[in-house]
Amino acid sequence: MITQLLFIIILAAAIYLFSKNAGKVRRNILLGKPADRSDNPAMRWKTMAKIALGQTKMVKRPLAAVMHFFIYVGFIIINLEVMEIMIDGVFGSHRIFSKPLGSLYGLLIGGFEILAVLVLTACVIFLARRNIVRLKRFSGVEMTEWPKSDANYILIIEILLMTAFLTMNAADSKLQLLNIGHYVKAGSFPVSSFIGPLLPDSAGALEIIERGCWWFHIIGILAFLNYLPYSKHFHILLAFPNTYYSNLHPKGEFTNMAAVTNEVKAMLDPSFTPESTGEIARFGAKDVTDLTWKNLMEAYTCTECGRCTSVCPANITGKLLSPRKIMMDTRDRITEVGNNIDKHGKDHQDGKTLLDDYITREELWACTTCNACVDACPVNINPLEIITEMRRYVVMEESQAPASLNNMFGNVENNGAPWKYSAADRLNWANDDAR
Amino acid sequence: MNQKIPTMAEMAAEGKKPEILFWVGCAGSFDERAQKITRDICKILNHVGISFAVLGTEESCTGDPAKRAGNEFLFQMQAMSNIQVLDGYEIKKIVTGCPHCFNTIKNEYPDLGGNYEVIHHTQLIQQLIDEGKLKAEGGESFKGKRITYHDPCYLGRGNNVYEAPRAALEILDTELVELKRCKSNGLCCGAGGAQMFKEPEKGNKDINAERMTDVLEAKADIVAAACPFCMTMLRDGVKLENKEQEIQVLDIAEITVRANGI
Numbered sequence: 001m002i003t004q005l006l007f008i009i010i011l012a013a014a015i016y017l018f019s020k021n022a023g024k025v026r027r028n029i030l031l032g033k034p035a036d037r038s039d040n041p042a043m044r045w046k047t048m049a050k051i052a053l054g055q056t057k058m059v060k061r062p063l064a065a066v067m068h069f070f071i072y073v074g075f076i077i078i079n080l081e082v083m084e085i086m087i088d089g090v091f092g093s094h095r096i097f098s099k100p101l102g103s104l105y106g107l108l109i110g111g112f113e114i115l116a117v118l119v120l121t122a123c124v125i126f127l128a129r130r131n132i133v134r135l136k137r138f139s140g141v142e143m144t145e146w147p148k149s150d151a152n153y154i155l156i157i158e159i160l161l162m163t164a165f166l167t168m169n170a171a172d173s174k175l176q177l178l179n180i181g182h183y184v185k186a187g188s189f190p191v192s193s194f195i196g197p198l199l200p201d202s203a204g205a206l207e208i209i210e211r212g213c214w215w216f217h218i219i220g221i222l223a224f225l226n227y228l229p230y231s232k233h234f235h236i237l238l239a240f241p242n243t244y245y246s247n248l249h250p251k252g253e254f255t256n257m258a259a260v261t262n263e264v265k266a267m268l269d270p271s272f273t274p275e276s277t278g279e280i281a282r283f284g285a286k287d288v289t290d291l292t293w294k295n296l297m298e299a300y301t302c303t304e305c306g307r308c309t310s311v312c313p314a315n316i317t318g319k320l321l322s323p324r325k326i327m328m329d330t331r332d333r334i335t336e337v338g339n340n341i342d343k344h345g346k347d348h349q350d351g352k353t354l355l356d357d358y359i360t361r362e363e364l365w366a367c368t369t370c371n372a373c374v375d376a377c378p379v380n381i382n383p384l385e386i387i388t389e390m391r392r393y394v395v396m397e398e399s400q401a402p403a404s405l406n407n408m409f410g411n412v413e414n415n416g417a418p419w420k421y422s423a424a425d426r427l428n429w430a431n432d433d434a435r
Numbered sequence: 436m437n438q439k440i441p442t443m444a445e446m447a448a449e450g451k452k453p454e455i456l457f458w459v460g461c462a463g464s465f466d467e468r469a470q471k472i473t474r475d476i477c478k479i480l481n482h483v484g485i486s487f488a489v490l491g492t493e494e495s496c497t498g499d500p501a502k503r504a505g506n507e508f509l510f511q512m513q514a515m516s517n518i519q520v521l522d523g524y525e526i527k528k529i530v531t532g533c534p535h536c537f538n539t540i541k542n543e544y545p546d547l548g549g550n551y552e553v554i555h556h557t558q559l560i561q562q563l564i565d566e567g568k569l570k571a572e573g574g575e576s577f578k579g580k581r582i583t584y585h586d587p588c589y590l591g592r593g594n595n596v597y598e599a600p601r602a603a604l605e606i607l608d609t610e611l612v613e614l615k616r617c618k619s620n621g622l623c624c625g626a627g628g629a630q631m632f633k634e635p636e637k638g639n640k641d642i643n644a645e646r647m648t649d650v651l652e653a654k655a656d657i658v659a660a661a662c663p664f665c666m667t668m669l670r671d672g673v674k675l676e677n678k679e680q681e682i683q684v685l686d687i688a689e690i691t692v693r694a695n696g697i
Binding site: 249250251252253260261264267268283311313314317318319362365367368369372375390391394396402404405407408409413416417424425426428429 | 440442459461463464465470473474477489491492494495496498500501502503504505506507508509511512513515516538542543546547588589592593594595619620621622623625626627628629630631632633634635636637638639640641642644645
């Protein structure tokens with residue numbers, strides 16, 4: 001009875017804490033400017049099913065895709081087992097699904113065990129790729145101590161959870177054979193039966209191991225849940241809404257700035273009176289709150305895999321720009337803005353901005369807008385949109401474009417071409433056909 | 436061969452309307468190398484008997500480089516005055532010689548009131564091949580040559596046009612090799628996002644030099660391009676490697692003209 005109560009208290013506390021912190025992330029995301037992504041729900045569901053659920057963009061790197069798929073499927077399916085653990089924990093039952101499911105239960109438990117081994121293997125390989133093989137994709141200026149530790153913590157926690165799960169089953173199956181108390185004959189143990197011989201034979205010790213692993217496993221899962229909002233691992237939740245709200249337009253199409261359209265129309269036609277757009281917004285983005293909620297959601301969805309940076313032509317050729325850093329900087333800054341609100345109230349200014357304090361102009365101007373990063377992201381994150389918004393601020397609010405680009409602007413404005421040629425010569429190519 | 440290049444103004448004066456407007460673009464109009472491609476696109480149009488016209492001196496930059504560089508004001512000014520000209524001639528269908536013009540007019544003009552059916556010249560060539568009007572017969576043979584294709588970002592990733600330019604190469608009696616980084620994985624030439632008009636940021640090499648490693652690895656004799664900016668960057672890359680004698684950079688339109696003996 002006491003253990004049931006304890007379990008309920010821990011469960012409730014974990015859910016409360018998680019909701020609170022996830023709510024903060026949600027609040028931070030909604031600090032962004034509005035963006036309408038409510039059109040075409042059928043296409044959106046399809047995109048989410050394909051890209052988040054079906055992980056179709058992962059296949060470009062087959063080894064990582066297979067390993068990731070093991071962990072993903074393992075996570076989802078083993079959650080069925082967690083449901084049983086929750087019910088057992090609350091009601092003080094033991095393997096409550098075993099009776100109603102009958103022989104299917106054995107099949108399920110057997111399946112979970114095999115998945116657990118696959119998850120374990122994948123996590124070990126992932127750890128090795130990061131720490132022994134040291135894949136280039138996992139390093140870079142933005143991959144400082146915390147992002148690297150974060151990745152390792154996640155893998156280690158998963159390894160521990162799977163080990164506890166298998167050890168629990170091993171002790172349980174041994175207890176079942178001893179016909180001890182409530183340890184009814186249930187389940188099949190294709191993997192943990194190999195661990196069994198390593199465990200002691202006394203019923204008392206086995207029970208301690210079984211209960212110990214049971215508690216470790218479930219508390220571990222709840223702790224992990226609460227780690228998510230602080231970690232890149234939050235992608236396991238946000239990948240779904242993030243792909244649902246994907247940009248459905250061609251990648252080459254950049255957003256239209258309606259505020260500019262009004263001004264240009266007024267300039268071309270003095271009789272034009274624009275519809276009121278409410279408060280006068282800043283052109284482009286200087287800080288994270290100038291970005292849309294979708295940009296900010298993407299920042300929290302990023303799991304720092306580095307596929308974007310590894311295909312970025314600027315990064316490949318040694319420039320400062322790294323699309324992953326753009327996303328991580330955006331996330332770190334919006335988190336900072338959120339923390340400021342919590343500490344100092346809504347209107348607090350800390351004198352910092354995303355531009356210059358996090359992202360330098362050199363990074364922004366190195367981008368070729370080639371969309372390789374956008375295409376590479378397995379969860380449809382768009383670093384290019386943030387870069388473009390910041391260029392817009394630098395150019396339209398500050399007039400601080402590089403001198404050569406200002407020349408180009410001048411040529412376009414005066415000659416209708418980015419080079420200094422006269423518009424009158426535009427058809428000359430047609431007249432020297434003999435060349 | 437002297438060919439007639441009708442302008443919209445001339446056609447309108449005669450009370451005629453062309454089937455399609457050929458949007459030449461700034462590079463196609465002024466860059467000497469790109470002018471050759473422009474003339475070849477016209478040769479193809481004339482060869483298959485499509486009635487077309489150009490805007491000539493009434494054409495102006497689409498605003499693409501301004502928009503990519505963050506100057507939305509300048510972009511929209513350009514776009515709106517171009518839309519005025521296009522709508523003045525009641526233009527419905529446009530073929531462009533440049534993926535950047537193609538992307539901008541096709542995707543970004545509709546928000547500003549300009550709605551046209553826009554295709555890139557490689558898509559037109561693919562259509563003509565499908566209709567049997569272009570065959571790769573009666574001209575230069577590419578037999579024994581290794582040809583590769585460099586995907587322009589704003590045609591490929593930007594608009595998912597990967598097959599049309601390849602269709603023009605597949606009909607040649609030759610060996611097609613893909614670059615290591617191709618299609619959606621293609622590496623930029625380094626010119627996009629207004630980089631064409633500025634010096635690159637500090638790094639350890641130029642992007643077109645990096646792209647040359649793919650070209651050299653493919654052991655290609657001809658690199659096919661479909662964008663005047665890629666053309667410049669790829670040619671500079673070839674020069675950098677001192678391979679001007681061994682490697683030719685040709686636009687899909689030029690290859691088509693040669694193969695058909697137009």
